[in-house]
Amino acid sequence: MASVDHQCKQHPTDAHKHDGSSPGGPVCPVHSPAPEEAKRTRKALGRHRDYVKISLPDGRANRLPMEWWKTLITFMYAAFNLVLTTVMITVVHERVPAKESSPPLPDKFFDYIDRVKWAFTVTEVNGMVLVGIWSLQWLFHKYRAILGRRFFFLMGTLYLYRCVTMYITTLPVPSMHMTCAPKLYGDSQAKLQRVLQLISGAGLSITGSHIMCGDFLYSGHTVMLTLTYLFIKEYSPRSFWWYHLLCWLLAAVGVVCILVAHEHYSVDVVVGYFITSRLFYWYHTMANVQVLRSSPNYLTHTWWNPIFNFLERNVQTQVPCSFCWPVTWPPACLKNPCKKYSMVNSVREE
Structure with missing residues (x-):
């Protein structure tokens, strides 16, 4: 050299x-x-120089997998417990004492507020409106599969608890205005017809399907009003304060009207709200704080913790408030697969 x-x-x-x-x-x-x-x-x-581009995978998308098959499992779990609830109502109805021999228990709210006939209709209308609002919000959410399995699991668990509380303690009717269907005793076929009637009418009084008594502790209407409001607020932008306020008013008025209509004891509503809100907060605390999953703590002592780990194992970050159209057009299968490579092809042609 x-x-x-x-x-x-x-x-x-x-x-x-x-x-x-x-x-x-x-x-x-x-x-x-x-x-x-x-x-x-x-x-x-x-x-x-202008065409070389390196695309990195989206880390957030990988940390929030859809896993629709898990959502389907939780849907079946919720549906099973809803059917079980209707069966349990039919069973408990046969044990409700006659109001002539067992009058309603003392209730402090009823002592001060007289019954309003149309109040329970307001409750059920508000509940249907909230369910409709939540359904639309869920449909347009980007991570609807994760939200769906959380909602179905919590709803199914709450109605499973309700089956237990209804069965172990049967309360007398809360008001003398209530008219219960006659008891069927050993007629299994008639009981099955009542179960199917209750399911077909969504368990609502305005549909004429709820003619049985005994499902008092705790209130299922309170569960749905509270649960839908909590999900609406949790998975919508924090700046939508007017939206949250409107949904809160619908839920609050619906819960109060349950008592104004004398359809449930006050303790039914209080217990229903407490169990629903605590279960929602416990679940989402564990879902949003990653360190609670790996380290031993009191929240992991719940019986449903193994189910929680199964549902949330691959969800590694907090679900953001991201929305998109539920159906895209044209579908991905009809799009031109060579479109994204057009710049590369043009370079090769040169």
């Missing part, structure tokens, strides 16, 4: 004549690329 450098220094004129460049200093043919090759390299770099 030393001899080559020496040659370059000793014969600058020859090197200049060899490459045909303009005068301005000696150029060594050993250290400099050939002129034609250098031009091709510069041309290639200039051509590809």
Whole structure:
């Protein structure tokens, strides 16, 4: 190498004549690329400079997998417990004492507020409106699969608890105005018809399907009003205060009207709200605080913790308030698969 450098220094004129460049200093043919090759390299770099793009995977999308099959499992779980609730209502109805022999228990709220006939209709209308609002919000949410399985699991668990409380303690009717259907005793076929009637009418009094008594502790209407409001508020932008206030008013008025109509004891409503709100907060605390899943704590002592780990194992971050159209057009299968590569193809053609 030393001899080559020496040659370059000793014969600058020859090197200049060899490459045909303009005068301005000696150029060594050993250290400099050939002129034609250098031009091709510069041309290639200039051509590809605007088209070379490296796409990195979206980390958030990978940390929030849809897993619709889990959502389907929780839907079946909720549906089973709703059906079980109707069966339990039919069973408990046979044990409710007659109001003539067992009058309503004393209730402090009833002592001060007289019954309003149309109040329970307001409760059920508000409940249907909240369920409709939540259904639309869920449909347009980007991560609707995660929200769906959370909602179905909590609703199914709450109605499972309700089956237990109804069965172990049967309260007398809360008001003398209530008219209960006659008891069927051992007629299993008639009981089955009542279960199907209750399911077909969604368990609502305004549909005429709820003609049985005994499902007092705790209030299922309070569960649905509270649960839908909590989900609406949790998975909507914090700046939508007017939206949250409207839904809160619908839920609050609905709960109060349950008592104004004398359809439930006050303790039914209080217990229903407490269990629903606590279960919602416990579940979402564990879902949103990742460290609580790996480290032992009192929240992991719940019986449903293994189910929680199964449902939330792959959800590694808090679900953001992100919305999109539920159906895109044209579908991905009809889009041109070569469109995203058009720039690369144009470079190759050049």
